[in-house]
Amino acid sequence: MKETKFNDIALEWLSLRKLYIKHSTFVKYENIINNHILPYFQSYNNNNITNKCIYTFFERKKNEELSSSTLNSMKCILSSIYQYGIENYNLQTINFKQIKITTLPKIKNILSYEDRNKLIDYVKTHTNPLSIALLLALYGGLRLGEICALKWKHLDFTNQLVHIEGTATRLKSFQEHQRKTEVIILPPKSHTSYREVPIPSFVFQYIKTYIFIYNEEDYLLSNSHKIYEPRRLEKNFCKFCHDYDLYCTFHDLRHSYATECVRQNVEIKTLSEILGHSNVSITLNFYVHTSLEQKQKEISKIQTPKEFVE
Template identity: 35%
Template sequence: MNKQKTLAEVVTLWKADKKQYVKKSSLSAYMLLIENHLLPTFGEQKMIEEAQVQTFVFQKLEQGLSQKTIKDILIVLKMLLKFGAKNKWLNHLPFDIQFPTEREKQNLEVLSRSNQKKMMDYIQEHFTFRNLGVYICLSSGMRIGEICALTWEDIDTDNAIIKVSKTIQRIYVVEEHLRKTELILDTPKTKNSIREIPMNRELLKMLKPVKKIVNPSFFVLTNDAKPTEPRTYRSYYKNLMKNLNMPDLKFHGLRHSFATRCIESKCDYKTVSVLLGHSNITTTLNLYVHPNLEQKRKTIDQMFKGLR
């Protein structure tokens, strides 16, 4: 029988195995959760029981972590325990963890129609490459890493299409307890994120003359061979919003605004899901399809109309 190992020892062996199968960015995200949350609590243990994990969950909730983050940590813990059990280094009994009922609904932050129009009008009148990125995100729902990675060759003005096939992100690399960050250009989040997004008339009109004179291999936001990274662009966007007296909306709110406008315009949900690059339509439905008061009233009226 294999000698029992601590979770910390299993982590080292699991990491060496896992790096053969997953993207560098995924491994980086796993390692950050392991280093920050799992090793300080369970690192020296050779067996982890359900009661200990349940206590850990309540502690993390008290520290202010969201249920989603804690569930992500538990997914990584289960991967480690399964790997340890498979190799007979750890004893692992499956656990069933309970979470308190979430009573508050998260409200999506989106631009109002008037603010969105104001912003898009401003960018059309004050063209810069960085402003253009905001306009593209409002017109396409692209993520910040995707817009930072967009090059001019990804913009097909002949067919009025934007091709999304890569993303830029800064990841944490944990090597032998030494932490550093690294900027990487990689394929997007999931295979569904590789997609083609049609351009509307206004965006095409802005891009056609520019496309004729730029270097195809240059990045759109910098019009240079060197890209800008998401945190730098996020900071630029924040200042732009402040200068325009806009609400303090996170950059991801531009994506939410695009999706919300699509749903408001009665677009079919499957197409919206494909445009956003969601891995499945359920994500789109859960995030964006919530009937407003007017729709609820209409439903009640229709129901009573049928009774008459």
């Protein structure tokens, strides 16, 4: 009986996963398997893949300066493939617990008041898709993909709420006679990302000046049945940052929103639900940062010892 190659096992595992995982997750798995796992293991037989072989694989990948997130994804995928291989093809056990991926904290940029004013000045002098997106991110904490997925029907002008029901992204197309990739609407990031976000009244007043007549089923940014391309919005934002001498990503607007809410004493549990987080600790650990100005203000409360008072 001909031995099944490890790469064949990996592809078999992937095809089974396709039956029940999200399209975006499948594309992620497929990219990692095709670009990293298959090229490395193509020369190996099942019986000569050892712990040392796996460890060498990860050492090489670390030298490629891949992100810790990508390395962790590789570890999870490879471990799952191996578990499938053990159960169905008698592969030898590999100790994946010995593989440690160092996760470096991400540096999150919080806009200064000066930079926030640059955004506001732009919005006041421009009424376009970018200006709408800037307001929804800066005063609602919405993600870029969530903004591109908004239809007019998702805006509740009476109660001043935005209903988040999806996220727009460009992914590989599996439809025949289609382009290699296409922009599609996926479910939100998690079940808690389905949410109602209260938006300040001035933002809704501004949006009313954007389009006077609209169709409920049209997308907000494009005001048509076409999804506004997320990469186009990202490109426009990068150009804006270049023109206005800003150094930040679009997602930094979400970080800034969360931090400003804390500064304005918005209750943390409420803020966590608005951001669509599964628990409060995510909000505190990843999105709320104390500004240097606030640190200096707090430290100034320390009384000077009498020995230092002349």
